[in-house]
Amino acid sequence: MNDSQASKEDKIYTVMANIPLGCVASYGQVAAMAGLASNARLVGRLLKLMPKDSVIPWHRVINSQGKISFPEGSPQYLKQYQLLQSEGIIFKNGKVNMRIYRWQ
Numbered sequence: 001m002n003d004s005q006a007s008k009e010d011k012i013y014t015v016m017a018n019i020p021l022g023c024v025a026s027y028g029q030v031a032a033m034a035g036l037a038s039n040a041r042l043v044g045r046l047l048k049l050m051p052k053d054s055v056i057p058w059h060r061v062i063n064s065q066g067k068i069s070f071p072e073g074s075p076q077y078l079k080q081y082q083l084l085q086s087e088g089i090i091f092k093n094g095k096v097n098m099r100i101y102r103w104q
Helices: 003-017 027-033 040-049 075-086
Strands: none
Touching (some): 003 027, 003 040
């Protein structure tokens, strides 16, 4: 991995680490806030590679429609859903209202 790739990852992890409790951000929003506007897919790849013991609040990253990206009912979906609910985030018809919960 080269230095520019590592710094892209660091920027993305830094943004994700700063998403406040009770807020969510979309993949694209995280990429844009990291200065990597067209790298929403990189955010998704980094989330997949994140160590299980990471303290970064990965569960606060959802898609731009306000949905969890894991298949509904899967163990990963249920874990993310429960973590978000425990922070007071309300789902309606499987979606989070981005106008209310989106990190500003």
